[in-house]
Amino acid sequence: MFDLPAQRAHLSEKYDLTPSPELAASMSDIYDRMSRVVSPADWAIYAPYVKAINDLKAERNAVILGHNYMTPEIYHGISDFGGDSLQLAIKATEVEADVIVQCGVHFMAETSKILSPHKTVLMPDMEAGCSLAESITADGIAEMRRRYPGAPVVSYVNTTAEVKAASDICCTSSNAAQIVAAQESDTVIMTPDQYLAQNVARDVPQKNVVWWEGSCIVHEQYSAKDLREFREWNPGTRLIAHPECPPDVVAEADFSGSTSGIIKYVTDEKPEKALLITECSMASNIADELPEVDFVGPCNMCPYMKKITLGKVLYALDTMTGQVEVDADVADKARLAVQRMIDLSRQLGI
Numbered sequence: 402m403f404d405l406p407a408q409r410a411h412l413s414e415k416y417d418l419t420p421s422p423e424l425a426a427s428m429s430d431i432y433d434r435m436s437r438v439v440s441p442a443d444w445a446i447y448a449p450y451v452k453a454i455n456d457l458k459a460e461r462n463a464v465i466l467g468h469n470y471m472t473p474e475i476y477h478g479i480s481d482f483g484g485d486s487l488q489l490a491i492k493a494t495e496v497e498a499d500v501i502v503q504c505g506v507h508f509m510a511e512t513s514k515i516l517s518p519h520k521t522v523l524m525p526d527m528e529a530g531c532s533l534a535e536s537i538t539a540d541g542i543a544e545m546r547r548r549y550p551g552a553p554v555v556s557y558v559n560t561t562a563e564v565k566a567a568s569d570i571c572c573t574s575s576n577a578a579q580i581v582a583a584q585e586s587d588t589v590i591m592t593p594d595q596y597l598a599q600n601v602a603r604d605v606p607q608k609n610v611v612w613w614e615g616s617c618i619v620h621e622q623y624s625a626k627d628l629r630e631f632r633e634w635n636p637g638t639r640l641i642a643h644p645e646c647p648p649d650v651v652a653e654a655d656f657s658g659s660t661s662g663i664i665k666y667v668t669d670e671k672p673e674k675a676l677l678i679t680e681c682s683m684a685s686n687i688a689d690e691l692p693e694v695d696f697v698g699p700c701n702m703c704p705y706m707k708k709i710t711l712g713k714v715l716y717a718l719d720t721m722t723g724q725v726e727v728d729a730d731v732a733d734k735a736r737l738a739v740q741r742m743i744d745l746s747r748q749l750g751i
């Protein structure tokens with residue numbers, strides 16, 4: 402368990418983290434990237450942390466990878482690279498840094514470690530898990546193999562290293578349909594997200610897609626009825642859903658795509674009003690780059706992603722605690738499943 406008071410005491414001894422409008426004003430270039438969604442008063446609180454983290458990054462030769470679901474002060478204030486889980490994993494292999502700080506959830510840090518075993522990977526809060534990743538273990542994969550002998554196992558990247566190691570190939574929400582379609586077998590096992598699997602089954606009718614019953618606690622909360630009612634009361638709003646949503650929600654939306662697919666769609670289409678049916682920070686993080694789009698409507702927060710805060714990032718970098726380790730044998734097997742996905746995606750031109 403994290404001892405937050407102890408962390409705060411440690412940080413306040415070493416850093417001046419008093420809210421400072423003067424410091425905030427001197428860092429207006431960073432603030433400009435989030436000024437539509439972060440108030441000046443909040444920025445005055447964040448600025449001392451952002452400065453301390455950015456200074457420390459240079460000292461430690463560290464890079465910060467920020468997932469699209471991070472809060473804007475993390476995504477725009479301290480992240481060197483932002484993106485979805487696959488983009489961040491690939492970035493982890495490319496950067497020259499000694500240290501990677503993963504601003505995301507635990508399976509993402511494991512993936513970075515698997516792909517970059519010689520780098521130190523820090524997780525600012527080890528309790529930042531994921532309902533999907535926690536829904537299945539390697540035993541669950543073995544059970545699916547027993548139920549469907551000979552069928553390949555395609556596991557979403559939102560899984561532990563142990564589950565990746567037990568799978569044949571990984572997929573993300575942006576390449577899942579193509580990865581499944583490319584399998585030789587007629588029957589394909591998808592784990593652990595039942596909704597992503599059902600959405601893929603609709604798009605790849607030539608395959609018999611069978612799935613594990615996991616789900617994302619953020620996306621499973623949306624219903625098709627919510628979308629219909631929203632559309633009725635807000636005509637002209639473009640509804641954009643993540644494929645971790647149930648299939649009837651995806652069917653009700655105007656577009657469905659991974660987080661990077663959603664960003665591309667909104668950037669290309671620039672709808673007057675858009676409702677992103679996904680985690681709340683997505684809209685906040687792209688709002689400043691798309692001032693012509695009015696992001697409206699309800700969103701659902703991921704409690705795991707929100708465990709990552711500026712204070713925890715500063716503490717992890719300062720003390721070099723929260724180092725992620727993956728057993729070498731598990732890492733070798735997991736790397737194979739991830740690398741097969743990367744290679745096949747390149748081959749398919751995705």
Ligand code: SF4
Pocket residue numbers: 506530531532533534559617618619620680703704705706
């Ligand atoms: S949004 Fe869903 S899939 Fe992503 S980390 Fe949170 S629980 Fe997991």
